[in-house]
Amino acid sequence: MGGGNESPRQKMIGMMYLVLTALLALNVSKSILEAFVAIEENIQVANENEFARGEEKKQQLMEVATDKSNPAVADKAKAYLKDVEKIEKMSAEMIVFLDECKFKIFEACKEKYKEKGEHGSMIRVPYDKKLACKPTRMDLSLVAGPDLYDEPMLVMGINEDIKNPKGTGIELWEKYNKYRKEITELVVKSASTPEKPYSLKVDNINEFKDGLDLEKKVNKMFEKGKVSPDEIDEVKKIYKSLSKNERHEIHHGEVTGVHWVGKTFDHNPQVAGIASISALQKEILTARADAVSLIRSRVGGGEFSFNKVMSLATGPMIANSGDEVELKVLMAAFDSDKQPVVNVSGGSVKEVKDGVGTVVAKVSGSSEMKLSGTVAIAKKNGELKSMPWEHTIKIMKPEGTVSLPDMQVLYEGYNNRVKGVASGYDQTILAGSGVSLSKSGEFWIATPAPKTKTCSISISGKSSITNKTVSLGSFEFKVKPLPGAAIYFAGKGTGEAAPKTARGLSAKFPPDIDLQGINFTILSWKMDFMGRNFEGNGTVISDAAGKLLSQAKPGQTVTFICRYTNGKTAIKTGAVTVQLQ
Secondary structure, X not given: OOOOOOOHHHXXXXXXHHHHHHHHHHHHHHHHHHHHHHHHHHHHHHHHHHHHHHHHHHHHHHHHHOOOOOHHHHHHHHHHHHHHHHHHHHHHHHHHHHHHHHHHHHHHOOOOOOOEEOOEEOEEEOOOHHHOOOXXXXXXXXXXXXXXXXXXXXXXOOOOOOOOOOHHHHHHHHHHHHHHHHHHHHHHHHOOOOOOOOEOOOOOOOOOOOHHXXXXXXXXXXXXXXXXXXXXXXXXXXXXXXXXXXXXXXXXXXXXXXXXXXXHHOOOOHHHHHHHHHHHHHHHHHHHHHHHHHHHHHHOOOOOOXXXXXXXXXXXXXXXXXXXXXXXXXXXXXXXOOOOEEEEEOOEEEEEEOOEEEEEOOXXXXXXXXXXXXXXXXXXXXXXEEEEEEEEEEOOOOOOOOOOHHHOEEEOOOOEEEOOOOOOOOEEEEEEEOEEEEEEOOEEEEEEOOOOOEEEEEEEEEEXXXXXXXXXXXXXXXXXXXXXXXXXXXXXXXXXXXXXXXXEEEEEOOOOOOOOOOOOEEEEEEEEEOOEEEEEEOOEOOHHHHHHHOOOOOOOEEEEEEEEEOOOOOOEEEEXXXXXX
């Protein structure tokens, strides 16, 4: 088939290849269409299962509502049934609308879906108002024009522009988003009580990169509302299951901004379009079943099974003699065949037995230690329900002290560091008379009042569990002036050897006095060397005095008398005598 130079035999062979290619294409197309018919059949089976799941939960709630043995629970169930009725109504409206979308496509394709043919009617089970949420059961194997796609595109309003659907297509998109908003808000609000009202303003999140991005945006939306902590994961699941990207940037390999309706129904054969609508019905039925199941679980006897009970008593982790403690005593139910799954951060799980997980951890830290994790239990359907847990342990440090009553001294003009320990209490409180106290890390800073000879410090212990404060005693301290400083020349004290070229003087506590944070400043000095005297201000001797010292012979001594201060107490005088080298 390449040109006029081919022989009759070559032309005949080329024609045969062309016919064969066309036949293969027809067979592939037929197999694809048959696959869509099979897929749609499987979706309809799944729809019936989801419908039955929702019906089962609704029936269970109705049984509780008519149970006269527990009037309080029955009244609660009756109130929830009103919310379930609203869910039923909005779900049924969507199911009926989606059925009507299918019928419009059938009519556009001139399918005789209402008539009975040789193999029966295309509608196997018609819609029944008594089973309001159950879709019409169809048999697409009887469709006459399974490969027609222009007509479905016309019905969905994308025959002119797949980026901007009109008519039934845009109506489908708007109704679907409205359903997501209404069922989510209703489920959240239905959990409200007079003491704990819940509400959520649902946004239309129709643009997200992937599942993680959708999760992030949904979490942000839920943070703005007030949703029952026990149900937040289930409600998020309902919302996300009904979420779709409105625009798709790549369609048939081209970069575009095609609308979800255009992407779903563009050039799709009739049976593929019907299968897509059936898939939407499944999403509606799943959301409906999840919502009814969640509401049903609020009145007991729901998704969890129990066959054993045990007593539990929990209370504070620390206490002291004479404290009044409060215990929580309860009866716990568990399924001996379904042990909880316990996880812990900061410790390890020793064992899980009789419905209780035993966690062990080594206590560490300064004041308290927080352990956290999750505990999960399987529902009747095998799905795990997980919840976080947290426990705080107040840390008491075992300490012993040895005191010297005669040596209890505080220095005036000094930030005395004091450490108090109230054994058996997680908080230590110090108070003073004749002394001011302030907290600094693990110590207290005690500053005696001016001209005070004695002062006292009282210690109390406080338990954060009982919130009680107990006085543990008072201790007296003598108040004394700070010891004087020692004078140094070239860093050398009295009796030590110093170089005759040295020029610097300094003042500080001698090694046997261990007081920190005090800085001394030399104000003036007088030097006595070989009967000659020099004097000056500051820490460096004058050039004339230094010149005289540089002429000294080894072993000769020099004496400096200095006036110094620490900036807080009175000016004092000190002296140093060193040997020159």
